[in-house]
Amino acid sequence: MSESTTDPFSSEANEYYFFVIDGEVVWRHAIPINSGLEGVHAIFSSNPTIIKCPTELKDTVQYGWTWDGTNFSAPTE
Numbered sequence: 001m002s003e004s005t006t007d008p009f010s011s012e013a014n015e016y017y018f019f020v021i022d023g024e025v026v027w028r029h030a031i032p033i034n035s036g037l038e039g040v041h042a043i044f045s046s047n048p049t050i051i052k053c054p055t056e057l058k059d060t061v062q063y064g065w066t067w068d069g070t071n072f073s074a075p076t077e
Contacts, residue, residue, distance in 0.1 A: 017044045 019027035
């Protein structure tokens with residue numbers, strides 16, 4: 001098998017993202033440029049905060065909710 005099929009970082013047709021924790025690269029991720037995943041590219045490019053979801057909130061918290069560093073809050077109208 002060629003390297004281009006086993007290593008997504010060998011293709012130039014990708015956008016590349018490095019996940020960094022405390023200054024150290026802990027995950028490398030490649031997404032094809034023309035894959036219909038523009039939303040994923042936008043999210044990954046925005047320096048997101050990733051929070052492990054508590055099991056009891058997995059069906060409650062939705063898009064548009066906010067995180068204050070401690071609690072999730074539903075949008076206010």
